[in-house]
Structures are given as C-alpha cells and as structure tokens.
Amino acid sequence: MMKQILTLSRVQLKNLFGINEMRYSKDKKKKAAFALLAVAYLLVFLMVTAYVSSMSYAFHFMELGEIVPMYLYTIISLVMLVLSFFKAGSVLFSMKSYDIMVSLPVTKSAILISRFVTMYVTNLLFSSIVMLPGLAVHIYFAKPGLSFYLTSIPVILLAPLLPLTISSILGALIKGISSRMKHKSLVEVLLTMLLVVAVMLGSVGMGEQAETMDLEAVKELLSIVTVELGGIFPPALWYHNALQGNLAQLLLLLALPTIIFLVFVWILAKNFLEICAGLNASYAKQNYRLETLKAEHTLIALLKKEAKLYFSSSLYVTNTIIGYILALLLAGAVAVMGIEPLAEYMGASDYLPLVVQLMPFILSLPLCMTSTTSCTISMEGKTFWQLQVLPIKAADIYKGKLLWNLVLAAPFYILCVSLLLIGTKPDIITALHYILLPLVFLLFTIVLGLAVNLLFPVLNWDNEARVVKQSASTFVSMLVGIVSILVPAGTAVGLQLESYSFFHAVVELLFLAVTVVLYLLIFRKELISIMK
Amino acid sequence: MLEIKNLTKTYKGGKEAVSSLTLTVNAGDICAFIGHNGAGKTSTIKCIVGIHDFDKGEILVNGMSVKEKPLECKQIMAYIPDNPDLYEYLTGIQYLNFIADIYGVSAADREQRIKEEATAFEIEHALGDLISSYSHGMKQKLAIINALIHKPKLLILDEPFVGLDPIATLHLKNRMHSLCKEGTAIFFSTHVLDVAEKLCNKVAIIRGGKLMAAGDTKDLTNGDSLESVFMEVTKE
Numbered sequence: 001m002m003k004q005i006l007t008l009s010r011v012q013l014k015n016l017f018g019i020n021e022m023r024y025s026k027d028k029k030k031k032a033a034f035a036l037l038a039v040a041y042l043l044v045f046l047m048v049t050a051y052v053s054s055m056s057y058a059f060h061f062m063e064l065g066e067i068v069p070m071y072l073y074t075i076i077s078l079v080m081l082v083l084s085f086f087k088a089g090s091v092l093f094s095m096k097s098y099d100i101m102v103s104l105p106v107t108k109s110a111i112l113i114s115r116f117v118t119m120y121v122t123n124l125l126f127s128s129i130v131m132l133p134g135l136a137v138h139i140y141f142a143k144p145g146l147s148f149y150l151t152s153i154p155v156i157l158l159a160p161l162l163p164l165t166i167s168s169i170l171g172a173l174i175k176g177i178s179s180r181m182k183h184k185s186l187v188e189v190l191l192t193m194l195l196v197v198a199v200m201l202g203s204v205g206m207g208e209q210a211e212t213m214d215l216e217a218v219k220e221l222l223s224i225v226t227v228e229l230g231g232i233f234p235p236a237l238w239y240h241n242a243l244q245g246n247l248a249q250l251l252l253l254l255a256l257p258t259i260i261f262l263v264f265v266w267i268l269a270k271n272f273l274e275i276c277a278g279l280n281a282s283y284a285k286q287n288y289r290l291e292t293l294k295a296e297h298t299l300i301a302l303l304k305k306e307a308k309l310y311f312s313s314s315l316y317v318t319n320t321i322i323g324y325i326l327a328l329l330l331a332g333a334v335a336v337m338g339i340e341p342l343a344e345y346m347g348a349s350d351y352l353p354l355v356v357q358l359m360p361f362i363l364s365l366p367l368c369m370t371s372t373t374s375c376t377i378s379m380e381g382k383t384f385w386q387l388q389v390l391p392i393k394a395a396d397i398y399k400g401k402l403l404w405n406l407v408l409a410a411p412f413y414i415l416c417v418s419l420l421l422i423g424t425k426p427d428i429i430t431a432l433h434y435i436l437l438p439l440v441f442l443l444f445t446i447v448l449g450l451a452v453n454l455l456f457p458v459l460n461w462d463n464e465a466r467v468v469k470q471s472a473s474t475f476v477s478m479l480v481g482i483v484s485i486l487v488p489a490g491t492a493v494g495l496q497l498e499s500y501s502f503f504h505a506v507v508e509l510l511f512l513a514v515t516v517v518l519y520l521l522i523f524r525k526e527l528i529s530i531m532k
Numbered sequence: 533m534l535e536i537k538n539l540t541k542t543y544k545g546g547k548e549a550v551s552s553l554t555l556t557v558n559a560g561d562i563c564a565f566i567g568h569n570g571a572g573k574t575s576t577i578k579c580i581v582g583i584h585d586f587d588k589g590e591i592l593v594n595g596m597s598v599k600e601k602p603l604e605c606k607q608i609m610a611y612i613p614d615n616p617d618l619y620e621y622l623t624g625i626q627y628l629n630f631i632a633d634i635y636g637v638s639a640a641d642r643e644q645r646i647k648e649e650a651t652a653f654e655i656e657h658a659l660g661d662l663i664s665s666y667s668h669g670m671k672q673k674l675a676i677i678n679a680l681i682h683k684p685k686l687l688i689l690d691e692p693f694v695g696l697d698p699i700a701t702l703h704l705k706n707r708m709h710s711l712c713k714e715g716t717a718i719f720f721s722t723h724v725l726d727v728a729e730k731l732c733n734k735v736a737i738i739r740g741g742k743l744m745a746a747g748d749t750k751d752l753t754n755g756d757s758l759e760s761v762f763m764e765v766t767k768e
Contacts, residue, residue, distance in 0.1 A: 288657055288658065290647050293646070297633070302633060309621055313621075339590075386618070390634050391603045
C-alpha cells in the first residue's frame, strides 16, 4: 500500500500551487504570472520571518525565552486547524479525481491517505516557515543542547497531523451529515458557519477568562503564560514539558496524533465510498413538464447564473462569506456592548477616541477580507467555453460577476454599518465616514478580486479547493486587500490627529479613484483577452 | 455562410495547429470535416466559434469577420463541443432558459422550440433535474437543443454523434437535413466516415493542419468510398 500512497501522492503534489504547470507551460505570460506570485509568496515569507524572529527576540528580551517553542507550536497548530478546516472536507471527498482513481487497482485507504499527504505537505511547509525562523532566534539566544533538537525535529514533522486530523474529522462529519440531505451545499454551509461562529464566541470567552488573570504578577508570568498556552492547546504544554526532559509527554505528543490519525483513516476508509457517493448523488425526479417560460434581460440572466454557480459550491460559499459573517459579529458586538469592550479587547482602552476613528477600518478588515470575485473566473473551470461562444461582451460577463458580489455583500454591509451606528452613536460627520469608508473598501475589494482573477485565472482544476483556497488569485487579492486597509489605518494611528474627518475623506477619495481606475482597466483589451 | 481564408493558428510554444487553411461552406451545405486525431479539426472549429484567437487569415460568417464583429457572428452561429461541459449546477430547463435569454429568444419561441426538440430527443422529463445528474448522452442532447434554440444560420459541431443513442442519432441527422433545407449551413467534425459520406454534400479533409482535399462529396469520391479517398489523401 505504501507504493500506492507514494504514487498517488506524487501525482497530487505535482498539482500543488500549479508547480507542474509552471514547469512545463510554454506560455510566457503564464510563466510571468507564476514569477509574480513567487515574489508575492517571498514577500509574505519575509514578513512572517521578520515577525516571528522579532517576537522570539522579544520573548528572550523579557526573559521569557523558555516559552518560545511552545508559543510557536500553539500558533501554527491553531492556524493550521482553521486553514485545514475550510478545505479538508472538499479535498478528502473530491469526486472528480476519485472517479479516475477508484478504477485503478488501489485501495480506498491509499486514495484517502494520499489526499491527506497533499494537505500535510502544505501544512508542513507553512509550519516550517513559521517555526524555523522563530526557533533559529531561540537557538541563538538559548543555545540548547542536543536533546532540544532530538525533541523538536520529530515534533515539527508531526505538528500538522493533529490539527489536520481534527479539522478532517469535523469536515468529514459535516460532509457526512450533509450527504444525507437533499440540499447538501446549503446544509454544509450552515453547519460550517455554525461551527465557526461557535469557535469565535468560544475564543472571545477564553480571552475574557484570560483577562481576569493577574497579568501584573511579572514574577509568575512565565508559568502563567505556560499554563495559559497549555490550556488553549494541551499538546503545546506537552512539548514544553518534553523539552524539559519529560519523555512520557514526548511520547504522548508523538503517539497521540499518529494514533488518532490512523484510527480516523481506518474508520473513514470504511465509509469513504458511501460519503463520496452521497455527496455527489443528484436527485433526479425525471418528471418535468414544460410550463410557461419567462424571458429576462441578459444582465439578470447572468446574475442568476452567478448566484447558482456561487451556491453550488459550499467551499466557495464558506470561504468567501466568512469575512462578512465576522464583520457582522463584530458590528453586533459593538451594537450590544458598545465600543469600550472592543478597545479593551484590543488593549487600547486608553485610546478610546482613536479606536472610534479607526472603527470604519476595523469593520472594513473582515468585511473586505474576501470577495467572490477573486476566484469567480476560475470557478467557471471547464465550462468557460460556454461564455466564450455566447453573443455577449466580456464586459457584460464581468459586470454580472461584480454585481453578484455586490448583491451578496449589500445586506451584510447595510447591517454592519447600521449596527455600528447604533453601537457608537457618532456625530453626523463621523457617521458619514462610518458609512462611506467600508463602502469604498468593499467596492475596491470586489473590483480588485476580479482584476486579479483575470490576471491569474485557473480553469483546468479538478477540485474547487485548487482555486478557492490555493490559487494565486485568492492569495494576492486577500493580501493586497488587507494591506490596503492596514496601511491607511496604520497611518491614522501614526498621525494622531485632532480630527480625522479630512483624513477619512482623503482615504475615501483615494480608494474610490483606485477602484475606478481598476474598473476601467478590467474592461481594457489586455484584460479582456483572457476571453480568448 | 462560412468562409475561412488562409487560417493559421499557432499555439504558444510554436506548434502550428492549422496552416493556411481555406474553406467555404455555403447556406444549405452540410460539410464534414475529417482528419486524424490532432490533425487540426478542433483548433479550426475553436477559431471559428471564438474560443481561440488566430494569427493569420480571416474567418467570415455571413460576410462578417469573426475578429471584427464577434458578437454579430456568434448571434447567428451555434456550437456544440465534443465534450459538453455544461453548467452542472443548473437544471436542464434553467440552462436552456439562460441560453435563450442571452440570445434574446422570446418566451413563446423558446417554449415552442424547447418543447419540440426536448420531445424529439426524449429528454423533456429530465429538464427539471440538475445537469450533474445527466448521463453523457443526455448532456449531449441538451447541448444540441441549446444550439438550436435561436435558429442559427451556421451550426458548428465537434464530433456530434459521440455518446448519442441510435434514436437521438437518427433525430439529429434528420434535424441536420431539415435545417439544411431551411438554409442553415452545417460544419461538423467527425471520425465516422460512413456518416460523413451519407449525410454530407461536402467534405473537407485535413492532415497536419493543412487542408488536403475539399469539395462535393460525389466529386471527391468519384464512385469510390470516402474511406479509401481519406486513406489515400492522408497517407504520409
């Protein structure tokens, strides 16, 4: 079976990040796009390295160096848990490549494990990027002995296993439940969102609990942080204790994820076919009778088609609507509790007036974190030919896609801004900026998403996760979107102005202008040439 | 109706798929486009329907250039691909309605045409189901109905008989004949020489991106079988 797993994994890994395509593509434009993406990844890598190294240094500076390894371990585990949760189900139960694989003389377990391997490698790459620079600084200052390396190397190698298994179990449960329902996608989206909201509320609760601790007791800070991290993620505490020489906890740390993983694979392999079949079954009534049909305007027809495309993929929905839901939670919290608890949560209770002025940026961050447009062209996949042969302008297709994102975002935006206004009761000028700034950022993100997807389209995918989670387009859109909000927000903090009205107005005009330019660029010949 | 003049299509990487191809299909013609795998049939077809751009030459549909007036050309043209990747998240009727909206077909016309074709292709009962539940043949039938919904003047088909059951194959052949009588030009690629010989009044043979022979089926075969003509023409 090992040979089967290796062979299947090799094929899937070749598709990871489009590496194989880049290697063999003769298209110079495509190669240039890949190079641009590599630069973006490198920038993120450098940013992460700088952040993690300085954090590790700061811990050592505060004489808290001992907790660096467990702190890094907790961070990567939690991030991997969240990232894997959104894609685990879709990667594990993708039926497209399953059809080909199941006809080959390979076991179900081999197919399943090979799909895990793809996610494992991605996560290992991520965890190494975060862990290694941080640990390098730690090693420089702490100069640990051989036992540190002997403990840390297997721990890092196995680090992705536990979050991956937990998120896969949750993903499998959600897929398993929804596979028995008629409206599979809808049930899946609802269950996923329910879980995310529960986790969000839970983490806020944990934060509140942590704040009740006596953080002023500096002498006990080390043990407090250790206990706190251990409370959030017990394996981090085991890692900490293993580094102190506790062999039993090292064995526990290595054995537990492995055992849970193997048991999960064993159980899942037994029900794999049933879940896959259930998820991919369509209800065919075969009793249709032609009734009166209605003719509609082209743009309405395109908009309806976009809506159907959107709701056909639970992965697409969950990954693009999550930002809107987070924004709603944030605005809801402000409406119920006011702005003070938020400022307190951010550790900025002394700067309440500034937080009030930053509120539109804070709301814009989750609201504009994702857009449906950032992978809308790619989502057309193999049906893209249909749009190419229809007698419609590429511009109309793009308008339909932009309009759908607006239609989807509009209720969230209206609700969020209304809740924010209720919660903060600002003066009329501030209220105007509370309305305008998120709107401008929202428009910018939507147009940016489409522009970036037109530059980095991926049409030959066989798993939606390839375009929704792993594509250059989603990555670049999100990165540029977040940086575009953080830069003016950071500037606002740095400026420390008496009144922020003028500053807000400048940011609004600037981003509106950028959005208009981007919009016009999209309809220029060069970008439209994707249609060929 | 369809005029291809010196068409040359080179893919990125330098592969010349179609080389100086010149061909005419008149209104009322049924023209079969035959050739080995990789000969350049699908590349030519994709250039006509606007999926691929091309480097040299000109393609005219009803006298209009597909490069200069793409929308006008597409409005009177229909295309059925060899592998119908349709919108699986729509039901059959939603898909047909969407296509009809794009072509601006009136509600009454679309109702009548869908009714006629869906009944003939024995697919009416399945129109309320998601396309993802369709078999390959059913998708092919839906793609054919989609192509006929706006009464095209030029019908382009890539391997249209693959996956169709015998009744649907017969109905498609009959429809092609009736469309041809109404003045529609039909251009389709096929590997089935028997069908080409019996169905088409014109044949074009392509090899290595170059048009090797084209003309009236009767003149080309001259009493011989199309198979032997094809073997002779495409001999290395």
